[in-house]
Amino acid sequence: MAEIALTAMAHSYEKEPAGPEDYAIRQLDHVWEKGGAYALLGPSGCGKSTMLNIISGLLAPSEGQVLFDGKPVNHLSPRERNIAQVFQFPVVYDSMTVFDNLAFPLRNSGLPKAKIRERVNEIAEVLELEPLLHRKARNLTADEKQKVSMGRGLVREDVSAILFDEPLTVIDPQLKWKLRRKLKQIHEQFDITMIYVTHDQLEASTFADRIAVMYEGRIVQFGTPTELFENPNHTFVGFFIGSPGMNLIDVTRCPGGVQFGNTRFPLSEGVMKRLAETGSDNLRLGIRPEFIELTEPNPDSCPAIVEDVEDLGTYQILTAQLEGQGLKVRLSEDIQVERKQVVHLHFPARWLKLYVDEFLVEASP
Amino acid sequence: MAIRERSRSKGLGITVFIILLLTPIYWLLNMSFKTNREILSGLTLWPQNFTFDNYVVIFTDSSWYSGYINSMTYVLMNMTITLTVALPAAYAFSRYRFLGDKHLFFWLLSNRMAPPAVFLLPFFQLYSSIGLFDTHIAVALAHCLFNVPLAVWILEGFMSGVPREYDEMAYIDGYSFPRFFVKIFMPMIRSGIGVTAFFIFMFSWVELLLARTLTSVDAQPIAAIMTRTIGASGIDWGVLSAAGVLTILPGVLVVWFVRNHVARGFALGRV
Amino acid sequence: MRKVPDNRAWWLVLPVLLLVAFSALVPLMTVVNYSVQDIFGPGNAYYVGTEWFRDVLRDERLQASLLRQFGFSAAVLAIEIPLGIGIALMMPKGGIRASLCLILLAIPLLIPWNVVGTIWQIFARGDIGLFGWGLNQLGFNYNYTGDPVDAWLTVLLMDVWHWTPLVALLCYSGLRAIPEAFYQAAEIDRASRWAVFRYIQLPRLKNVLVIAVLLRFMDSFMIYTEPFVLTGGGPGSSTTFLSQTLTTMAVGQFDLGRAAAFSLVYFLIVLLVSWLFFTAITHMDKER
Numbered sequence: 001m002a003e004i005a006l007t008a009m010a011h012s013y014e015k016e017p018a019g020p021e022d023y024a025i026r027q028l029d030h031v032w033e034k035g036g037a038y039a040l041l042g043p044s045g046c047g048k049s050t051m052l053n054i055i056s057g058l059l060a061p062s063e064g065q066v067l068f069d070g071k072p073v074n075h076l077s078p079r080e081r082n083i084a085q086v087f088q089f090p091v092v093y094d095s096m097t098v099f100d101n102l103a104f105p106l107r108n109s110g111l112p113k114a115k116i117r118e119r120v121n122e123i124a125e126v127l128e129l130e131p132l133l134h135r136k137a138r139n140l141t142a143d144e145k146q147k148v149s150m151g152r153g154l155v156r157e158d159v160s161a162i163l164f165d166e167p168l169t170v171i172d173p174q175l176k177w178k179l180r181r182k183l184k185q186i187h188e189q190f191d192i193t194m195i196y197v198t199h200d201q202l203e204a205s206t207f208a209d210r211i212a213v214m215y216e217g218r219i220v221q222f223g224t225p226t227e228l229f230e231n232p233n234h235t236f237v238g239f240f241i242g243s244p245g246m247n248l249i250d251v252t253r254c255p256g257g258v259q260f261g262n263t264r265f266p267l268s269e270g271v272m273k274r275l276a277e278t279g280s281d282n283l284r285l286g287i288r289p290e291f292i293e294l295t296e297p298n299p300d301s302c303p304a305i306v307e308d309v310e311d312l313g314t315y316q317i318l319t320a321q322l323e324g325q326g327l328k329v330r331l332s333e334d335i336q337v338e339r340k341q342v343v344h345l346h347f348p349a350r351w352l353k354l355y356v357d358e359f360l361v362e363a364s365p
Numbered sequence: 366m367a368i369r370e371r372s373r374s375k376g377l378g379i380t381v382f383i384i385l386l387l388t389p390i391y392w393l394l395n396m397s398f399k400t401n402r403e404i405l406s407g408l409t410l411w412p413q414n415f416t417f418d419n420y421v422v423i424f425t426d427s428s429w430y431s432g433y434i435n436s437m438t439y440v441l442m443n444m445t446i447t448l449t450v451a452l453p454a455a456y457a458f459s460r461y462r463f464l465g466d467k468h469l470f471f472w473l474l475s476n477r478m479a480p481p482a483v484f485l486l487p488f489f490q491l492y493s494s495i496g497l498f499d500t501h502i503a504v505a506l507a508h509c510l511f512n513v514p515l516a517v518w519i520l521e522g523f524m525s526g527v528p529r530e531y532d533e534m535a536y537i538d539g540y541s542f543p544r545f546f547v548k549i550f551m552p553m554i555r556s557g558i559g560v561t562a563f564f565i566f567m568f569s570w571v572e573l574l575l576a577r578t579l580t581s582v583d584a585q586p587i588a589a590i591m592t593r594t595i596g597a598s599g600i601d602w603g604v605l606s607a608a609g610v611l612t613i614l615p616g617v618l619v620v621w622f623v624r625n626h627v628a629r630g631f632a633l634g635r636v
Numbered sequence: 637m638r639k640v641p642d643n644r645a646w647w648l649v650l651p652v653l654l655l656v657a658f659s660a661l662v663p664l665m666t667v668v669n670y671s672v673q674d675i676f677g678p679g680n681a682y683y684v685g686t687e688w689f690r691d692v693l694r695d696e697r698l699q700a701s702l703l704r705q706f707g708f709s710a711a712v713l714a715i716e717i718p719l720g721i722g723i724a725l726m727m728p729k730g731g732i733r734a735s736l737c738l739i740l741l742a743i744p745l746l747i748p749w750n751v752v753g754t755i756w757q758i759f760a761r762g763d764i765g766l767f768g769w770g771l772n773q774l775g776f777n778y779n780y781t782g783d784p785v786d787a788w789l790t791v792l793l794m795d796v797w798h799w800t801p802l803v804a805l806l807c808y809s810g811l812r813a814i815p816e817a818f819y820q821a822a823e824i825d826r827a828s829r830w831a832v833f834r835y836i837q838l839p840r841l842k843n844v845l846v847i848a849v850l851l852r853f854m855d856s857f858m859i860y861t862e863p864f865v866l867t868g869g870g871p872g873s874s875t876t877f878l879s880q881t882l883t884t885m886a887v888g889q890f891d892l893g894r895a896a897a898f899s900l901v902y903f904l905i906v907l908l909v910s911w912l913f914f915t916a917i918t919h920m921d922k923e924r
Contacts, residue, residue, distance in 0.1 A: 058820050079826040091821040095839035104835070105825040152825060379726040383740050389759040389797065390743065392766050396758060408769050446655070454652040461645035469649065476660045478906045480858040482879040483899040486886045487663030510659045513652055573750045573861045574883075588748045602758065609751045616746025617739070624735050 009064030270363020432587035455520035523557025670896035720803025753865025
């Protein structure tokens with residue numbers, strides 16, 4: 001087990017990167033603490049698999065350093081880093097039996113036979129692979145193969161960390177949920193550093209204690225699922241986390257706050273002070289659909305026309321027009337709303353987030 | 366670190382092997398530019414008196430260069446015949462189950478296992494009796510013995526890689542079978558056809574035993590003419606080397622065209 | 637591939653059938669016919685039953701030649717298969733250098749077989765050949781035209797030179813078909829270089845190795861032109877293999893009945909051994 005730190009690390013697949021666009025990972029510093037369960041969340045192409053391969057050592061970063069417990073490991077192979085990784089698509093050694101597949105990493109480390117058998121049986125039990133142990137890996141179904149793949153990642157006890165690269169892609173939903181729980185249990189049981197790459201926020205938040213959200217080669221926010229939900233650091237996090245994502249409205253400055261059209265949003269003094277410090281006019285105001293409230297008409301409320309109502313079973317999603325700006329509002333099931341109806345929206349000040357150049361502006365503490 | 370060292374020693378290994386592989390060919394090339402006097406007067410690593418005379422002999426004597434023309438003629442004939450019959454057959458094997466299909470396929474392949482020496486005499490008699498002895502077509506037909514099974518085998522491998530859905534789509538779009546086969550299917554497996562053509566060329570070009578037996582004067586292949594360099598005054602090493610070099614060139618030319626598919630072709634389209 | 641049952645497919649294979657029947661079946665029938673007759677001239681033949689076959693199987697010259705042939709084929713397989721795998725493992729994975737390697741490796745395969753003989757005839761000579769001259773300079777008493785062992789080794793070396801590239805190219809295409817993910821997984825699983833070879837590369841090379849072993853066995857078993865040009869079968873009969881014995885018998889001595897019987901025995905041996913290889917390899921896989 002190890003603490004994994006990335007310092008001034010950047011990676012480009014180009015030999016001579018011309019600008020920041022050529023980087024799959026732009027320069028960043030990050031620390032994955034010992035024994036944590038982390039998720040690396042982002043859309044495809046954001047650099048999360050690249051990051052994982054750099055940590056495991058399959059890829060050498062073009063700039064910066066990777067440190068395991070403070071020691072630079074840039075030039076060490078995955079073997080020397082003693083790291084386990086599970087890939088997106090199952091890789092099984094198909095000439096071997098399931099047992100031999102699971103035993104393979106242990107044999108390579110030269111463990112005694114009895115110990116190997118014990119360990120393989122333990123992991124096979126956790127992953128419910130026992131009945132398959134003596135079958136040829138070639139004849140397994142896709143999700144059985146992926147379980148074997150995962151088993152090979154989990155079977156070694158002494159690893160620095162276990163990395164998962166979207167390991168549940170080929171698994172059907174029922175089993176997905178079960179395996180995710182299994183991983184969580186294994187983490188609690190063995191207390192190994194685990195990093196789990198996914199593009200599914202639900203998967204990330206059920207597995208991880210803390211989630212790193214990646215976007216365009218950067219980690220834009222690193223926090224607990226609640227932090228990501230309540231206080232997105234970046235418009236992308238607001239948009240990507242939650243369903244539907246955060247409402248983001250282009251706004252301009254006005255005395256005491258910001259406005260769009262004739263609607264004004266007053267902001268706290270602290271935020272106004274920070275806003276005055278920046279010169280940028282790329283301002284956006286964000287609020288999550290969950291936090292917009294329907295009220296009786298009052299001086300602070302804004303009238304909007306309901307365009308569409310989607311009933312999603314336990315809740316409903318309202319699409320409303322406010323001065324030409326579409327807004328999503330999440331309502332509980334029992335409120336009756338019709339299309340074309342005029343509703344009055346209230347935006348609680350504590351949930352209004354101001355983004356300058358896509359990054360959150362907060363009052364300095 | 367360790368990986369880089371390993372790849373460097375790999376690079377060294379393959380370079381050494383290729384150098385060893387090319388040395389005998391270099392030696393032939395070296396000899397072809399030497400005069401016989403230089404060849405016989407002692408060992409030199411490169412030609413001291415560089416000369417094209419040996420090549421001039423070949424290009425000015427019709428009994429020499431007609432050998433190349435003969436070889437080329439029957440190789441091209443064989444290529445045409447083989448591809449024409451093998452394409453539909455390979456399609457049938459890759460798409461349909463029919464009575465005796467497996468037996469037929471293995472029988473075809475077993476012909477690839479027949480030693481040409483076994484067929485030497487019967488071939489000679491067969492082609493003599495139907496008046497084809499010493500013609501290009503006789504050699505082209507004889508070479509079908511091993512080239513047709515091989516071509517069917519390779520093409521079948523490539524065709525099996527094309528999903529059936531394409532065929533069905535074409536029928537729905539109203540294509541007739543011949544039109545579909547030529548206009549749609551063949552372009553889709555053109556790399557496979559290229560590789561097959563390469564193999565047909567190769568095996569027909571390098572074969573001598575049958576080609577020599579079935580010809581005497583008019584259709585004699587270059588390989589057989591080369592034995593003539595053994596004259597009264599011993600072997601004319603220079604001309605023999607030059608003739609040898611010239612037999613290597615067509616192959617190198619052909620392999621250049623299929624270089625990107627040759628690896629897959631060598632696995633008979635089955636990887 | 638899902639195949640549709642349709643007997644009309646016979647029309648598509650008919651041309652092949654006719655062509656191969658013409659160029660294989662008719663001659664083969666002739667051979668069978670000869671093998672049971674004693675022929676003194678046109679229209680002057682007697683049915684002799686299995687006499688030629690018994691004769692051929694008892695012939696010591698043929699037995700010796702068969703033994704030499706098996707020894708040669710075994711040596712060819714023992715050297716070329718491992719060497720070919722080794723070469724394939726060393727080849728670059730892609731790009732211009734890989735293309736260059738492929739083309740250079742393919743060259744020996746594209747040389748007419750008699751020219752292969754010629755090249756080595758020149759290359760191995762003690763006076764004008766680099767190889768023979770070099771060996772003599774190093775103090776070996778090497779002379780392939782005089783010494784049977786030297787001659788045999790030279791033919792073997794020539795075959796290794798000629799055909800190892802085929803094995804290498806086959807294996808190379810097999811190796812290229814292994815997805816990169818397997819190597820990554822093996823690296824993560826801390827597999828040694830040997831374990832990667834043994835458990836990942838070798839199992840996936842099986843199919844191409846079957847082809848390589850079969851092709852090399854069949855072709856080495858039928859070898860004729862190269863040793864004929866290089867050594868003419870000598871000195872003595874040290875490099876006289878089956879095809880040459882047969883050709884001498886049929887064309888040289890015009891001993892038709894015996895040659896025909898011999899042909900059939902020869903063909904059956906190739907078929908039998910090929911079949912044995914094939915079933916052995918595929919069976920081995922099912923067992924484990």
